[in-house]
Amino acid sequence: MVTRARTIAVVGAGWAGLSAAVRLVDAGHRVTVFDAARDVGGRARAFNWQPPQMPPERLDNGQHIMIGAYREMLELLRHVGCPPETVLRREPLTLIDSRGLHFKAGRLFAPLHLLSGMLFARGLTLADRLAMARLMMRARRAHFRIGADRSVEAWLLEQRQPASLIARVWAPLCVAALNTPMHIASAQIFLNVLRDSLGAERGASDFLLPTTPLDQIVPAHATRYLQAHGATLALGQLVERIDLTDTGVSIRLREEEMRFDGLIAAVAAHRIKALIGHLPGTAWAKLATLCDGFHWQPITTIYLYYDEALALPAAMMALEEKPLEGAFGQWLFARGALGGNPRSVAVVISAEGRHRDVDGAELERMVARQLRNQAGITAHLVAAQTVTEKRATFAAVPGLLRPNNQTPSPHIALAGDYTESDYPATLEGALRSGRIAAGLLVKTLRQGSD
Numbered sequence: 001m002v003t004r005a006r007t008i009a010v011v012g013a014g015w016a017g018l019s020a021a022v023r024l025v026d027a028g029h030r031v032t033v034f035d036a037a038r039d040v041g042g043r044a045r046a047f048n049w050q051p052p053q054m055p056p057e058r059l060d061n062g063q064h065i066m067i068g069a070y071r072e073m074l075e076l077l078r079h080v081g082c083p084p085e086t087v088l089r090r091e092p093l094t095l096i097d098s099r100g101l102h103f104k105a106g107r108l109f110a111p112l113h114l115l116s117g118m119l120f121a122r123g124l125t126l127a128d129r130l131a132m133a134r135l136m137m138r139a140r141r142a143h144f145r146i147g148a149d150r151s152v153e154a155w156l157l158e159q160r161q162p163a164s165l166i167a168r169v170w171a172p173l174c175v176a177a178l179n180t181p182m183h184i185a186s187a188q189i190f191l192n193v194l195r196d197s198l199g200a201e202r203g204a205s206d207f208l209l210p211t212t213p214l215d216q217i218v219p220a221h222a223t224r225y226l227q228a229h230g231a232t233l234a235l236g237q238l239v240e241r242i243d244l245t246d247t248g249v250s251i252r253l254r255e256e257e258m259r260f261d262g263l264i265a266a267v268a269a270h271r272i273k274a275l276i277g278h279l280p281g282t283a284w285a286k287l288a289t290l291c292d293g294f295h296w297q298p299i300t301t302i303y304l305y306y307d308e309a310l311a312l313p314a315a316m317m318a319l320e321e322k323p324l325e326g327a328f329g330q331w332l333f334a335r336g337a338l339g340g341n342p343r344s345v346a347v348v349i350s351a352e353g354r355h356r357d358v359d360g361a362e363l364e365r366m367v368a369r370q371l372r373n374q375a376g377i378t379a380h381l382v383a384a385q386t387v388t389e390k391r392a393t394f395a396a397v398p399g400l401l402r403p404n405n406q407t408p409s410p411h412i413a414l415a416g417d418y419t420e421s422d423y424p425a426t427l428e429g430a431l432r433s434g435r436i437a438a439g440l441l442v443k444t445l446r447q448g449s450d
């Protein structure tokens with residue numbers, strides 16, 4: 001129950017900011033959401049594109065996948081009036097690669113669904129399958145905790161995982177989940193993801209594949225919900241700095257200053273310093289330095305368009321990455337199977353690597369060649385569009401320090417995928433952080449008015 005409706009600014013209309021704003025209007029507050037961009041969605045958004053001689057469409061700034069363990073996302077979608085099945089296709093965890101690997105989680109109860117999947121996986125040797133099952137059982141017995149954190153690669157070697165299994169299963173899973181190469185990725189964060197997906201109930205490891213552009217998932221529905229609940233969306237408005245006042249906060253926009261009772265900063269970590277770096281005192285300085293200290297990893301998505309509809313064996317398959325031979329693609333998505341143009345595919349290259357040295361058009365040609373060799377796509381390439389997000393996610397490295405959602409002022413809370421959590425940078429982490437930040441602010445504002 002609200003004692004008094006307060007005015008609250010949410011800076012950033014990514015998934016974290018939208019999640020926070022929904023919780024704030026639910027608590028009865030008057031919310032204004034600011035974003036420097038003209039569209040909501042932040043790093044999970046869509047844009048218009050017109051492939052030559054084909055109808056215009058909306059492309060994502062990068063192919064995303066979600067999993068059944070994203071409980072916050074599923075709950076939020078229902079809450080804002082979007083049945084998840086209308087925008088996401090649920091399918092059991094399936095790992096198919098271009099070299100004959102076929103792993104599918106079984107229909108039994110957890111953890112037998114996984115064990116049966118591992119034991120009956122095609123395309124892996126018996127030794128590989130047993131090593132994988134052993135590792136998962138050992139991790140489960142240890143409650144998915146390791147002592148001192150180390151790299152995923154070091155941990156897998158300690159666990160005596162065969163090189164072939166690391167290359168075909170663990171390395172692609174690590175880079176897909178953490179967007180960080182396994183030689184620098186945190187084993188503990190990787191285990192946290194395994195715990196909540198492969199180690200949890202059967203549905204948690206299901207893939208939830210978007211069947212609409214990303215902006216039609218949380219962004220469109222949350223926006224509609226916010227507007228119906230009296231919130232204001234101020235898009236194309238860069239917040240230049242945040243200051244504290246006697247009773248709350250003020251924000252500086254290009255041409256005006258506005259005052260609020262409270263604020264949630266829901267911008268990416270590297271944007272925090274510009275907003276709060278000038279605030280006096282060591283606590284603010286420490287926070288600004290912590291947020292500025294993240295290292296970043298890119299994600300490139302290459303959309304390829306062909307002269308005919310494509311028939312691919314699965315909506316999503318792993319490609320064999322051979323950087324020395326110019327085969328950089330890691331995952332292939334059949335867009336036709338996911339509600340998109342059936343003449344197109346999306347190829348994802350996560351994390352840093354040699355592909356970053358190759359010019360865009362050349363990279364598109366190389367990926368098309370890889371698809372000819374590995375996925376049997378012989379149709380003629382007619383167009384391509386590449387999107388690289390240089391700061392797609394923070395690098396999920398061992399011993400990473402992350403700020404929690406509180407700040408030195410009770411009037412300001414932080415939301416964003418980078419805030420304290422045991423997850424890597426994910427949509428789910430962003431949404432959870434929004435709920436936590438909103439809860440903190442609602443509580444302190446209520447205390448202030450008692």
Ligand SMILES: Cc1cc2nc3c(=O)[nH]c(=O)nc-3n(C[C@H](O)[C@H](O)[C@H](O)COP(=O)(O)OP(=O)(O)OC[C@H]3O[C@@H](n4cnc5c(N)ncnc54)[C@H](O)[C@@H]3O)c2cc1C
Binds near residue numbers: 036391415416417430
């Ligand atoms: C290509 C790509 C693929 C990904 N794949 C997956 C995936 O498969 N699964 C998954 O779970 N996650 C994935 N992620 C990660 C996921 O997209 C992010 O974790 C999530 O979107 C982060 O949301 P956020 O709200 O914390 O931050 P952001 O999305 O960065 O939102 C911050 C917002 O703040 C705005 N802003 C910044 N500064 C200011 C300012 N001064 N004033 C006003 N506005 C400001 C920005 O414009 C932005 O809209 C992927 C990310 C990328 C880029």
